[in-house]
Amino acid sequence: MTVVAAGPEQAGPGQAPAPAPLAPRARLWPSLAAVYRAQLSRARVARIPLLFVATFQSIGIMIMMRGVVHAGDGEAARSVVAGSSVLVVAFVALNLLAQYFGQLRASGGLDHYATLPVPPASVVLGTAAAYASFTVPGTLVTAATGCALFHLTPAGLWVLILVIPLAGAALSGLGAALGLLAPRQEIATLLGQLGMSAALLLGVLPASHMPEPIRWARDVLPSTYGVEAFARTLGGPGATHWAAVAADLCVCGAVGVLSLALATRAYRRAACR
Amino acid sequence: MFVSTGTEETAAPTAATARDAVCTVRGLVRTYAVSRARRASRRPSLRGTRGTVEAGLAATPIRANDGIDLDVRRGELFGLLGPNGAGKTTLVRQLTGLLRPDAGSIHLLGHDLVRHPDRAARLIAYLGQESTALDELTVALAVETTARLRGLDAAAARTARDAVLDELDLGALSGRPLKRLSGGQRRLACFATALVGERPVLVLDEPTTGMDPVARRAVWTAVDRRRTAHGTTVLLVTHNVIEAETVLDRVAVLDQGRVIACDTPAALRALVADEVRLDLVWRQDAPLGVPAVAALRPLAEVSGRRWTLRLPQDRARAAVADVTGGPAFAALDDFTLAVPSLEDVYLALGGRGTGLVKA
Incomplete structure (x- = not known):
């Protein structure tokens, strides 16, 4: 272990002895990887039942919607399948992460990280990345089931490789920020639930059936762009407007960067007061 | 009020004692506004303030630390003793950079921690009262992750993990998540996370709560080994009188945010001999x-x-x-x-709280 001396406070002769050497800081990427690995391991202990709930909830909604939406390519069928798939991401990355950070903050659990020489970004990004990773199996299963239920082309499912991390970044950043900024744990839970409900209602229902003000609300919700990107590919590769898909994914990515930066600031504020 | 009961404190500090001081705290004040104090009373990590919080829900702010002066020497096992609400946890949260003082200074190993609270993490290993960040991890992964976050590379973190699990005899529990352990075992696992990635100063907030005698012995043996081998300085927060009398070199007795006495346990007991x-x-x-x-x-x-x-x-x-x-x-x-215990000293010096533990 290398030991780095502190520069600015070297004492002169006759004064108090020179400051003791400071242990090195943990670097961003190794500590991010350590947090990510630790958070992933929590899935085995605590998260698997919740991941089942997230998947069954989405599949349940699709089965319910199958009663009122015709199978075959159409705006409604695409919206239901894409909205339900991204709902898994919203459930885990936004709702559960908001609850996790809210609980960690309320119980004093943040002290553990705050008393280690670790960059705040690595704690927030490592945890957010782990929560986004938790959503992968549920989202894939939901999307495949939806394509079968509504007779849609599964050829575009690969786009989920981009949708999950980008929508995951946007929603987990939002979830982490809500959890860390909420003044009380109960409010963090409430905000997480509300965010997920918004993703459900505004994502699953087709936009053309919504009144204008609701459509504005839909436009400001980050999950919408993940839903749109995925929905555009469900008609088959020939019918996909790839430039629009790329634009939607860019919006997701930009919101992800902003919300994760906000979450990192919120973490700093929550960790030391 | 700062009552000085030892001979060293009354003399002017010599150059030797100044050099020997690892941690110097002067005039430390920390006040909670009522709204924040109410919030703090809900946080278990700040539950030490609860007693005063409930007593003072009127508009007056609560002074959890009210002009604290301390000198902790190199290699010392120094204790902060007081009942719940005395301000012990508030004090160590300022030492570890988790809280900013309203006034006063903290110098640790030549570093000004009020100006540079971020340096605390590079000088101190802290064991707080809460383990929620680690509860769902296995013991081995909790220790290894903490080592990584204390700046060790992957191989060094694994080596440090194995050494500390072996030292505390936690090998058999290493694959079990902390939340599935008993209270004492979980506390020992958290103590293990405080030991990886050696630091010159250990701050331990009630480390032996819920532990059986075997685990307690493991804790004090590990602490002594580091003091002997590396000259590690240990700051211990406790409300356990027996523990304070048996393990501490010196102890500061806190009451309502103030230090009411500071000396060796034997010298303090001599006050009521x-x-x-x-x-x-x-x-x-x-x-x-x-x-x-x-x-x-x-x-x-x-x-x-x-x-x-x-x-x-x-x-x-x-x-x-x-x-x-x-x-x-x-x-x-x-x-x-x-014969009188430190609890009797606490009461004789005018301590008004109850809740010191003899176990």
């Missing part, structure tokens, strides 16, 4: 018809069937003779005569 503590436990009601017992009643602190008396030695001997020799003996269930 002419007194002894007499505990009488009655089978049912105390026999107040016996004049000798009735005479003791106004001097006793009564807790159910137990009377606690702090008396000069000759008076205590006479009282024992009275209650064991006469008709009062039939009503007596048990009695103990003990």
